[in-house]
Amino acid sequence: MNKSDFPIFNNNPDLVYLDNSATTQKPQVVIDSIVDFYQNYNSNVHRGIHKLAETATIEFENARGNIAQFVGAKPEEIIFTSGTTESMNILAQILFEHFKDSKGKKTILLSEMEHHSNTLPWMMLAGNLGWNIEYVKLTEEYELNLESLYDAIKKNDVSILSLTHMSNVLGTINNLDAIFSKVKSISPDIFCIGDGAQYVPHHKIDLSNSKSIDFYAFSGHKMMGPTGIGVLYGKKNLLEKLNPSKVGGGMISTVKRNSFTTAELPEKFEAGTPNIAGAIGLSKAVDYLKRQDTLEIEKHMSELTRFTLDELRNIKELTLYGPPVFEKRGPVFSFSIEGIHPHDIAQILDQDNIAIRAGHHCCQILHRETLKIPASARASLYIYNDIENVKRLSNSIKKLITQFKR
Template structure:
């Protein structure tokens, strides 16, 4: 387990909620921010704030160095070959839409197929629905095993020579399932398809190596890994990005503008129209520094241990249904559940009264809710600052909720 003192790195956690010490178990929605990230953003605004790339004055140069320095940190973080392959976006959603609107519009034709799974977040469903509708393509789904995992045999059944795009999340935000992206990528490439990975729930928690995965695109968000909201990343293979058209046009991304036509800057800037999210990139760079100091392998190990401990402790709560793999080695630090006789929103409300923050709802995964045959669930998600004591508090809170609603009935 990681040192419990890590909790003190996150100032927001040093407070009480409804008279109880805060237990934050909603990092899959957004993570809390370490003081180092807060300080880095503050320092940028106090000493470096300026627009990037275009100025020749000192502040402009400082801002550009900070912004492009963050891009290099991201490149190293995911092991991309070049910073030309790292596009800053507003988040995972924007990154996935960029791929659908640029690569997809140019390369998917009538009769082609796009393949996803039932577990996808809405951000990795709707862009492909829209693309399929616009191009007359077919959107096919890989069905899940009963425990919420993906069978490679079913992957081979669904991906065909007509498949042009396979888009799958690396880690499920509901089931916690860690998907075999490298193996699925091999299958996709064997049929001439490109592999798009939603890495929103993976990049903050496990070591990502895009070269080893061999995926063609990889998208993730800063706010789930200790960075601010509004900053994200699209990794793309250079040979693909070079042949893609921008989807946003304006300043920063242009080379020459004439009265009737314009040309674009080289990679990566042709995809970053307008003033970029400079402070967000600085914060993302600081978050990467922080996570690398701890070590992604240590973070992954810590969350596996927490998940294993939680799965064991949950056995003590009668009437609790857990979704996803029951083997902690097959899942990330996300556990979704329902308590018999208690609506997830009511459960989350009772837990909040006890200072415990969990998520309740469909988690932007309505097709998965339908597959699970539920309307909504509660979800606890762990990060570097969580401890076994947090799990104990959650179990106590679940028992309290069960007793409360039993008395109400």
């Protein structure tokens, strides 16, 4: 990995970019692939038979194949969406179609660490079906309370369980494979759904080898791809049985006056013109990740995570949220400093050219009910960050604490 692969750092040499959970920077190869599409073979896919349309269709489907292989899925299990949020919304609507005629009040189980994108679609579904929503509590070490999760499965009529693979506030990594396997051993028919928005950019995942993950969502822009492209993965046998929630051009086989039949997977779930340049760009980001030495990147990120934990823990005025053991977390560090509003922290760090985020990070339930604070400051790291970046962060924080004490 070479930082000069990213034009934003060449154009802003002093920038310390620590807002990677929100979105990551893009390497030149990703930017070039988007320009190349629009300049050289811009055309719609799966429609025309002219040369440009054929090239666009081939590149778009190659992108799907490449992204599928990267996450260990079959190409037909990859539905392109605009991102994790849209993936979860589409899935909730698909499951509405599936459950709308079912009887009885069932439960959708989430956790207190979920992002709004993995909360609100389920809230809406529960409202539409007249079902309950339950939230699994966290332990004192900011992990899922697994005992209460399995208890909830035993006690309630749970039909859907949707959990984040890695928290965008706490950095907590949830072992979804193990959790979902256990859940299915208690209640085999539960739909088990993973929010991979924060996990996929950092970790290898093998979806076809996971018997228990039924659906999984992630966003391209959090792994160096463009904005506006993401994935909803679904197990083939499930996608084949379910009906689409979005209809229109591109997803049909035949249309009559009062009825239609659907196309094969994955087109069945992709109504309308997709984000073609986005899919091609995401595939180039996947290629970029594949070219990296995985072991070296893993070593770099775990050293960086351990170093950041130590640096921030050594600032006694700072309260850090998330698991205390570095092996249990990803490189996301949310914190507060008594007497200083998170927005002030972010603004003052920005004056030192350090970009972090402040707010509730789309996790109001977690902030209000678990952390008992309205907002936090968050530094989140990616492969192009280094120890020097973290030292700049901690020095700036120490400086601002001194300024505020005066």
